Amino acid sequence: MAEISATSGLITFINVFSCDPENQQALLDRLRAETEEVVGKLDGFVSANFHLSTDGRRVLNYAQWTHLDAFNAMMAGEQGRAMIMAVHEFTQSIDIHMYDVAAQYEAQQPSAQLDAQPVTS
Amino acid sequence: MAEISATSGLITFINVFSCDPENQQALLDRLRAETEEVVGKLDGFVSANFHLSTDGRRVLNYAQWTHLDAFNAMMAGEQGRAMIMAVHEFTQSIDIHMYDVAAQYEAQQPSAQLDAQPVTS
Numbered sequence: 001m002a003e004i005s006a007t008s009g010l011i012t013f014i015n016v017f018s019c020d021p022e023n024q025q026a027l028l029d030r031l032r033a034e035t036e037e038v039v040g041k042l043d044g045f046v047s048a049n050f051h052l053s054t055d056g057r058r059v060l061n062y063a064q065w066t067h068l069d070a071f072n073a074m075m076a077g078e079q080g081r082a083m084i085m086a087v088h089e090f091t092q093s094i095d096i097h098m099y100d101v102a103a104q105y106e107a108q109q110p111s112a113q114l115d116a117q118p119v120t121s
Numbered sequence: 122m123a124e125i126s127a128t129s130g131l132i133t134f135i136n137v138f139s140c141d142p143e144n145q146q147a148l149l150d151r152l153r154a155e156t157e158e159v160v161g162k163l164d165g166f167v168s169a170n171f172h173l174s175t176d177g178r179r180v181l182n183y184a185q186w187t188h189l190d191a192f193n194a195m196m197a198g199e200q201g202r203a204m205i206m207a208v209h210e211f212t213q214s215i216d217i218h219m220y221d222v223a224a225q226y227e228a229q230q231p232s233a234q235l236d237a238q239p240v241t242s
Contacts, residue, residue, distance in 0.1 A: 001124045001125060001126045001225070002124070002125040002225065002227065003122045003123070003124055003125075004122060004123040004124075004125065004170045004183060005122045012172065014135075014172065014181060016137060016216070028223055028224070032224055035226050036226070040226050040228070045228050046227065046228055047225065047226060047227040047228070048225070048226045048227075049125045049222060049224075049225045049226075050222075050223045050224040050225070051133065051135065051220035051221065051222055051223060052220060052221050052223045053218035053219065053220050054218070054219045054220065054221065055218060055219075057218070058216075058218050058220070060135060060218075060220060062125060062183070095137070095179075095216075097174035097175070097176060097178070097179050097181075098174065098175045098176075099172035099173060099174050099175065099179070099181060100172065100173050100175065101170060101171075101172055102149060102171045102172060102173045103149070103153055103170075103171040104122070104123065104168065104169070104170045104171070105156050105157070105161050105168060105169045105170075106123065106167065106168040106169075107161070107166050107167055107168070
C-alpha cells in the first residue's frame with residue numbers, strides 16, 4: 001500500500017485523465033499495461049496507484065518516484081511518444097503536475113467524532 | 122500518514138483546485154483553516170492530505186471518509202455555501218470527484234531496478 005507522506009522525500013506525480021465513461025475501463029487497461037511493461041520497470045519507480053472516478057469521467061494515477069532520470073529519458077524517446085499517443089486514444093485531456101505533500105490531517109480514530117489532528121505543518 | 126489502499130473500504134475524494142501561483146499559498150491556508158475548524162471535526166472524516174504543485178498552479182486534496190452523511194448535511198447548509206464562496210476567492214476552477222482505488226503497483230524495493238508488482242487487480 002502506498003503511503004502519502006510529507007516526509008518520505010519521494011517525488012509525487014498526480015496525473016488526471018479526463019474521459020468519456022464508455023472509455024474509462026479501456027483507458028485504465030492501457031495505463032496498467034504501460035506500467036507493467038515499461039514504466040514500472042524503470043529505475044526510480046516506487047509506486048503507481050490508479051483510481052477510477054465513480055462518475056466514469058476520470059482516471060487518476062497517484063505516482064511516486066525516487067528519481068526521474070530514467071523516466072525522463074524514456075519519455076523523451078520514441079517509446080514515450082508512442083505511449084502518449086496510445087493513451088490519447090481514450091482521453092480528452094490530461095492534467096499532469098508534480099506535487100509536494102504540504103499538510104496532512106487525520107482523525108485520531110477513523111469514524112470517531114474527534115478533532116482532526118495536523119500531522120505535518 | 123494516509124494509506125492509499127484498494128481494500129480499506131474508505132470513500133476517497135480527490136479535489137483539484139486550479140489557481141494562479143500567487144494565490145496558491147492563500148488557497149492552501151484557507152483549505153487548512155476549513156479543515157481545522159469544520160471539516161475535520163465531522164463524523165466520518167478520516168484524513169485530508171493537501172498537495173501543492175511545484176508549478177504553483179494546483180492545490181490538491183486527497184481526502185478519505187468512512188461515511189459522508191455529516192459532510193453532505195454541512196455542505197447543503199449555510200456553512201457549506203460560505204466555505205465554497207471563501208475558496209472560490211482564490212481558485213479558477215475546482216475538479217471534485219469520488220474515486221475507487223482500482224489498481225496499485227509498487228517496486229519491490231524503492232530505488233531498486235526491479236519489476237513492478239501488481240498488489241491489487
